[in-house]
Amino acid sequence: MSKFNIIFQPEGKRVEIEEGNTIIAAALKTGIDLTSICSGKGICGKCKVIINDITAVNQISNKEKEILTPTELEGNVRLACLTKVTGNLVVKVPESSRTGKQRLQIEGIDTSVEINPSVRKYYIELGIPTLEDPRSDADRLLEFLQEKHNLSSLQFEYALLKNLASLIRENDWKFTITLWRDKIISIEPANTTDRIFGYAVDIGTTKLAGYLVNLITGKVIAAGSLMNPQVPYGEDVISRLNHPDQNKLQDVIIEGINQILDDLKERTGVMSEEIYEMTAVGNTIMHHLFLGIYPLYVGRSPYPPVIRDTVIVNTEILGVKIHPNAKIIFLPTIAGFVGADTVGVVLSTELYKSEEICLAIDIGTNTEVVLGNKHKMLAASCASGPAFEGAHIKFGMRAASGAIEKIKIDPENLNVEYETIDNELPIGICGSGMIDLTAEMVKTGIIDVSGIFNRTLQNPRIRKNEESIMEFVVVPSDETKNTREIIFSQKDISQIILAKAAMHSGVKLLLKNYNIKKEDIHKVYLAGAFGSHINKESARMIGIFPEIDLEKIIIVGNAAGTGARMCLVSEEAKRIANEISKKIDYLELGIDPDFQKTFLNSHIVPYADLDEFPETSKILKQYGNYPATPPPKF
C-alpha cells in the first residue's frame, strides 16, 4: 500500500500515512487538535480543513455537500473525517476547527478545608548499625519515627522494601520518607519535606480538567484541561460503554490525564516523583472506564454501578505518570448515573451540612441535580446532552479563546453586543453565550416561548436558509476571526431547549419527590465546567430551573473538581465524601409517573405554566413579548 506525506499548516507538522486513511486519522497521529464531536461520522461538521490539492483526496461525499456551503466547497474546504488521502497533501487547519486552549474554572467556591492530606513527609537521620545494635533497617527507621514523631503501626510499600537497604545507605542514613496514610511509599535523598504535591482530576464525559496542588499550602499551583480523548470513540457515555475495546478507552483516558500532567509539570517544574497522590471525580461510567471496571451493566436498566465506595488503586497498575508508589483515589459514586462528580459538588458546596434545603445543579453532558440538606439528600441525573459544551450546535464550541460568552440583543434593532473569551475575534458560541442568546431571543421576541422563530419580524439578521430553516445572524462575517458569519438557527434553539428541558424536569421531579416547593429552596448552586461565566438571570429566564430569587443563585464553577481537590488536601474531606455517597438517595426520573408530562412542559421557555415564573413573565410583558395565548400545557 502506498504511503503519502501530509503537512499540517500553520504548524508545518509532517506525517506519513497509508493510502485511504482519513485526514483526521493523520491529525490524531501528529497530535494536531482537530475538533471531532461525532466520532468521525460526518455529522457534527466541526472538523473542517482546507486542502491544497483536490486530486490527492477522494471525491466530495454527499454528507459533505449537505454540511458545507458552496463557498466552502469552492475554497477546497473538506471534512477531515470523511476525506481520504490518495496523494501527498498540505492541510490547513482553521482556528474554528481546533479544540482550542480551554478556559478553566478553577476558582470554584471558597470552601474552607483544614489542610490534612493523606501524604506526609519526614526528614530522617539514623544511627548506623553496630554489632551492639544490629536492628533491621526497617525497625531502625520505624523506631525513629515512633520516638521523634510518635508514629506507630507504619508499613512499607513492598516495592520500596525491595531496595530499602540500598536507598538508606546511598543516602548516608539521612533522607526523607513519604507516608501515604500509614504506608511508607518513598525514600528520597536529603530533606525534601517542602516538596509535596498532589493531582486532582475531573473526568468529564466531554472534558478533562486537572489541578496540580501543593499539599503543604493546599493551593492549586497550575491547572489544565483537555477534550476527553474518549470522545472520538463515542459522544455519550452509553456509546462508550458499549464500545468493543474497553481497554482502549481506558488507555486513552489515562493518556489524556498524563498529557495534562506533562503540561502542568513543565509549567511548574514539579517532577513526577514529587506527586504522591491523585484524586479523581467523574460520572459513574467515567469512573468504571478509568479504573478498568467492567461497565456494561451500568448502562442497562436498572443501571447498577459495580461499586459505590471509594476505590484506591496503586499508580503503577494504572500507569499515571506520578510517583510509582503513589495512590490513586477515585471518590465514591452514588448510582449508575450519579457519580463521584456529584459527591464532589455536594462536598464543596457543603450542601451535606446545610440545615436548610439547597439545590445543586452540575451542568454537563449529563446534568446531575441534588436537592436536600444535612438530614436528607435526593439526587437525579438528566440526559441533557453536550449542547452547552458546543456539540450539536452549528457554531457551538467549548469555552476557549474566541468563544462568545456573553450576549445582549438590542430590542430596537436586534443588534448584538457580545464578549469573547480572551477578547479574540469571535469564532463560535460557548455554553454561557448560548444561554444568554436564547434568553435574549425570547426577551426580544425573535423566538416565542415555544422557541419558534417569529417569521413576521423584519430584520436583516433574521432569515430563512436554503433549507427553509429560520436562523439568526449573531455576528456578521466581517466581524469574525475567519470571516464566516456566526448564526444560530431553529435547529440550534431546539437543542438548547432539549437540554434545558431535561434539567428543568429533573429539578421539578426532585422537588415533587422531596415534597417541597421551590420557595423552600434556600440556595441554588449552579456548577459545571463553564458555570462561573453563566449569567444567572439568563439561566433563570430560559428555565434551566424553576424561578427562584436571583440572590439565592450561586455560580460555583467546577464544583466537582473542587471536591476532588478538597479530598486531595484533607483526610477529613475523604471521610465526608464517603458519608455523602452513602447518604444520598438516588431518584430514577424515568420511573416517575409525571416524568413525560413534566419533560414536555419544560420544553416551553421558561415553562409551560408561566404563572410559575412571575419575574420572567414581568420581563416578557415589559418587552411586549408575553404570549397572547398561553402555551400548550400537559
Place this chain on the structure above:
Amino acid sequence: MSKFNIIFQPEGKRVEIEEGNTIIAAALKTGIDLTSICSGKGICGKCKVIINDITAVNQISNKEKEILTPTELEGNVRLACLTKVTGNLVVKVPESSRTGKQRLQIEGIDTSVEINPSVRKYYIELGIPTLEDPRSDADRLLEFLQEKHNLSSLQFEYALLKNLASLIRENDWKFTITLWRDKIISIEPANTTDRIFGYAVDIGTTKLAGYLVNLITGKVIAAGSLMNPQVPYGEDVISRLNHPDQNKLQDVIIEGINQILDDLKERTGVMSEEIYEMTAVGNTIMHHLFLGIYPLYVGRSPYPPVIRDTVIVNTEILGVKIHPNAKIIFLPTIAGFVGADTVGVVLSTELYKSEEICLAIDIGTNTEVVLGNKHKMLAASCASGPAFEGAHIKFGMRAASGAIEKIKIDPENLNVEYETIDNELPIGICGSGMIDLTAEMVKTGIIDVSGIFNRTLQNPRIRKNEESIMEFVVVPSDETKNTREIIFSQKDISQIILAKAAMHSGVKLLLKNYNIKKEDIHKVYLAGAFGSHINKESARMIGIFPEIDLEKIIIVGNAAGTGARMCLVSEEAKRIANEISKKIDYLELGIDPDFQKTFLNSHIVPYADLDEFPETSKILKQYGNYPATPPPKF
C-alpha cells in the same frame, strides 16, 4: 557449534545439548535429579554417572582422578559436573547420585492451635437489581454479608473488582466468596465453602519443604520436599547473597516452591485456585532472596536484616502458582542470622509461653539456638554447615530412601548393625546416622575423644586409604545397593565435629549470657529437617549440647515448618509470631570474649571438660574408652 544427543538412563530421557556443555547441565535441562552440593566445582563427588562412550566426552580431569576409585574409573564412572560432552552419549545415573525422594518430618509436635485462618468462605445468594433497588453490585454483596454474617468494613481486591459485575451475573447471583482477612479476593461459582486450602513452606538453605493444608480441618493433606534449587548457585547463604544474579536466585526458589506444589496438587486433586494463602519460614537470607529484598548488607557485619516484621505480598507479584489474589505471608525474622524459621520453632514448641527456661536447637546448614521462657528469650546462630545434611561427608546424603539412619557398633568385633530409610539397601548415611556413627565410634574406641582414629586397633573395618587417611568401613560393598562400600573417614569425622562444636559453643555461650546453668534448663527441643529420627542419646554423647537428662530432651522434627502451618490455620498464631519476633534478643556469638575458647573446647567429643558430662563419662569408662590423660582444654 555442534549439538549432541544425551540419553539419561534408566529414565530414557533424551536431551539435545551444545558441544562442550557438561553432563550436569544436560541433567538440569531434562529435570533429572542429580545431586550436586559443591555447585559443580568437582569437590563433593556426589554427581557420579556412568557413560557409555569415553570418546564422546573430554579426558578425565585430575580432580576426577583424585575423587574416583580406580575401579570406578575403569567402569566409565565420571563426575557429571566436570565431564563435557563432545559426542552423542548415553548416561546412566546411579541411585546414589540422585537427590532421591526426601523423607519428611511433618509430624512435628502436637501443639494445639485453634483453627481460625485468615481465609474464610461464604456462600451468597443475592436478589437481582431493580429500578427500586439499583444498589451497586458491591453494596448488594457487602450488605448481604453484613446482614447474614455480621461482617463489616470489607474491601475488594482491585483485580477482582474489575470483573465483579460479570462474575456475579455469570453465576446467576449465587456464588461463593473468599475473604482474606477483610478483603474479598475471589468469587467462585456455586457453593465451594468446603474447599479452602493453604500452603506452608519451609525454605531451608539446603532443602525446601512444602505442606498442603486443609484450612477447614487444619490438617496437612500432603507434604513434599526438594533440594533448594539455589544450591548450585552457592552452598552457603553468604555465597548466595553475594551471587551477582539475585533475580535468578529468586526465580529458582519460586520454581522450586511451585515444583513441590505441582506434585502436591497432582497427588490431592487440589487446584491452584483453591489455595488462598501461603505462609513461609526460612532464615533471614532465604527470606530476603525469596521476597526479592536486596540482601547484601545482611551478610556484612553487623548483619542487619532489611525488615524484621511479617511481610505480606500479593501472589501475582511473586508468581507462586496458587490463587492469583492469594496472599503470601513470610513470618517475621529476628536478626540477620536468626530468621523466621526460628520464630516458627519458638511458636510451635511454645517456648515463648513457658514459665520454665527451655532450649530449642534447630539443626540445619545454620543452626539456630534459642534459650529462654515467657519472660526473656535469647537467640544465636551457629555456622554448623551442611554436614548433617550430607554435604562434605563422602557418603553423606539427605534423609532419603536407602540412607542409613540408625547405627549400632558391636564393641567386640566392631560389626555394624544399621537401619535404612524405607528398608532399602544402603547407599549412604544421613544426619541421624552420622550422629549415631560418631557416638558409637567414640564409645567403642574406634576414635578417641579428640576424634582421632585409634591406629592400634586391629580390625578389617579399620584401615588407611591410599592417601594414608584412616577410615572405617561402615557397610561392605556386598551389602550396598550399588556394591560400593560405605566408609567414614577421619575427614568425615572432622566435619561432624566442626558442626557439633559450632552448636555446642552456641548453647554454652547462650547459657553464660542468660546467666544460668545447664541444670536450669527445663526442656531441650531438638528440631531440624531430620530431627525426629535423631537418637537423643547419641546426640548427647557427641556433645551437640551440654549433658542434660535424656527425659528432658524432646525431638520435635521440622518445628519451623510446623510454625508456618500454625500461622496458616490461625490468625492468633500470626499475631504471636510477631510478638515472638519482637521479644527475642539476638546474641552475636562472634563478639563474646569466650567465643574462641568455647569453640575450641567444643571440638572434644563430647567436650573438653569431661566432668561436665558425667553420664557420658560413665559410659566411656564402662566401655573402657575413657581417656587416660584428659583432653587439652583452653
